[in-house]
Amino acid sequence: MAMEHENISEEAVIELDGVTKSFGTQKVLDGVNLHVKRGEIMVVMGGSGCGKSTLLNHMIGALTPDSGSVKLFGRDYATMTDEELAETRMRFGILFQSGALISSLTIGENVALPLREHKSLDDNIIDIMVKIKLELVGLREHADKMPAQLSGGMKKRAGLARAVALDPQILFYDEPSAGLDPVTSAQIDQLIIALTRKLHVTSVVVTHEMDSAFTIADRMCMLDLGKVMRIGSRKEFEDLRDAADGELKSEQDLLIRQFLRGGAEGPITDRQQSSGYADDLSLVATRTQ
Amino acid sequence: MSEADKTGVVKNIRNEQNAVVLELRGDIDMSRSSELREQILDVLQQKPAALVINMTDVAFMDSSGLATLVEAMQLSQRHGSSLRLTGLATRVRSVFEISRLDTIFEIYESESEALS
Ligand SMILES: Nc1ncnc2c1ncn2[C@@H]1O[C@H](COP(=O)(O)OP(=O)(O)OP(=O)(O)O)[C@@H](O)[C@H]1O
Ligand SMILES: [Mg+2]
Numbered sequence: 270m271a272m273e274h275e276n277i278s279e280e281a282v283i284e285l286d287g288v289t290k291s292f293g294t295q296k297v298l299d300g301v302n303l304h305v306k307r308g309e310i311m312v313v314m315g316g317s318g319c320g321k322s323t324l325l326n327h328m329i330g331a332l333t334p335d336s337g338s339v340k341l342f343g344r345d346y347a348t349m350t351d352e353e354l355a356e357t358r359m360r361f362g363i364l365f366q367s368g369a370l371i372s373s374l375t376i377g378e379n380v381a382l383p384l385r386e387h388k389s390l391d392d393n394i395i396d397i398m399v400k401i402k403l404e405l406v407g408l409r410e411h412a413d414k415m416p417a418q419l420s421g422g423m424k425k426r427a428g429l430a431r432a433v434a435l436d437p438q439i440l441f442y443d444e445p446s447a448g449l450d451p452v453t454s455a456q457i458d459q460l461i462i463a464l465t466r467k468l469h470v471t472s473v474v475v476t477h478e479m480d481s482a483f484t485i486a487d488r489m490c491m492l493d494l495g496k497v498m499r500i501g502s503r504k505e506f507e508d509l510r511d512a513a514d515g516e517l518k519s520e521q522d523l524l525i526r527q528f529l530r531g532g533a534e535g536p537i538t539d540r541q542q543s544s545g546y547a548d549d550l551s552l553v554a555t556r557t558q
Numbered sequence: 559m560s561e562a563d564k565t566g567v568v569k570n571i572r573n574e575q576n577a578v579v580l581e582l583r584g585d586i587d588m589s590r591s592s593e594l595r596e597q598i599l600d601v602l603q604q605k606p607a608a609l610v611i612n613m614t615d616v617a618f619m620d621s622s623g624l625a626t627l628v629e630a631m632q633l634s635q636r637h638g639s640s641l642r643l644t645g646l647a648t649r650v651r652s653v654f655e656i657s658r659l660d661t662i663f664e665i666y667e668s669e670s671e672a673l674s
Contacts, residue, residue: 394626398621398622
C-alpha cells in the first residue's frame, strides 16, 4: 500500500502551466496546470477521450502546446537545444498504451535497444542488464521470443522492461494495467511502487482502474473538459469516493464520486445524454431541457 | 555531479592477506561503469583468493554498475576467487534488492567481516 513517504520532495520535476492544445476545432486541453513532485506517484484519471494521452504526450515533448509551457527538470521544452532534448529523453521512460515493441526484434533485443545507444557499454554488460530488467518484470525466460509470441500482458511487461532500461528518473505509464488479468495487474502496481520507493523514480500513471489508482497513488488528478477539475492527495479522493450524498459539497464532487465509484447513474451520464445528440443527428430537440 | 566523481572510480587498492580490497568512490553510472569494469578485470587477472569491493563512498549506483558487478562475479567464479561486497548505502542496496540480486551476492556489513 502506498503511503505518504519521505522520498517525495517539494521540487517539481514536471511542470505544466496553462497548457492549451486543439486538434482542428476540438480543444482537447484548455489551460492545464499540473506540477508533479520528485519521487511521487501521480495518477491521472478522466473519461475516455478527455485528453490523458494528449497530456502525457506533452510531458514527453512529443506534442507542443498551442500556448502555455511544459518543463521537465526545470527546463522548458520550447527552449531546449537538441542536445538538451536528447539528454532529457534519456532521463525518462515511457510505457505506451500499446506496449510499442518492435515486432522484428526479440524481447531481449527490444530491451537492449536503448542500451546499445550507449557506446561505452560492453555487449556482455548489456546482456546482463537485459536479464536484470527482464527478471524485474518476470520475463527473463522469454527473452528470445518475438513480440507476436507474447500475450497482451507479457507485451506490457516487456514494454516496461524496455522503459526502465536506462534507469529513468521519471516513468510515464499510459494504462499500465488495461487488459491485464488481476494478478498481473497487481504485480505491475507493486512494481510501480517499488521503483518509486526504492529507486526514487517519479511516476505519472494514466489509469481507468480505480483499484490500481488507489493502491499506487500519492496524489491524484482528474481531467475533465480539457482542465484539471480536481487535484489532491489519495486520501482526499478516498474520502470523496466514500462520502455519503449529504457530505458532497458540489455537483463537481458528485461527478468525481461517480467516476471513482464507476456507477452508471449520476452527472456524467446526464451530461452525455444532453450533449447535442439531437443536433448530431440533424434533429431539432423536441423537449426543452 | 558530486565532488567525488571528478576523480577516478577507484579510490584505493589494497592487498590484504589473501584478498584484494578495492575501495570505490562517487556515483557508479553509465559514464563510469566501464572504468570500474577495467579496474575489476585488472585485479582479477592477479587471481586473488578474494576480491572485496568496499562501496562506503558510493552514494548511487545504476544498473550498468550492477551489471558490472554481476560480470565481476561471473569472472571471479571462473578464476576461483570469491567476490565480496561491503559498505552498501541504503540506496545502493535498494538497487540490488529490487533486482533480486541481494541474495546472489555475498554482502557484508563491514570490511573486517568481509575479510574474515
Ligand atoms: N493526433 C491527433 N489528431 C487529432 N485528434 C486527436 C489526436 N490525438 C488525440 N486526438 C483527439 O483528442 C481527444 C483526446 O484524446 P486522448 O487520446 O488524449 O484521450 P484519452 O483521455 O487518452 O482517451 P482514452 O482514455 O480512450 O485513452 C480525442 O477526442 C482524440 O480524438
Ligand atoms: Mg489514452
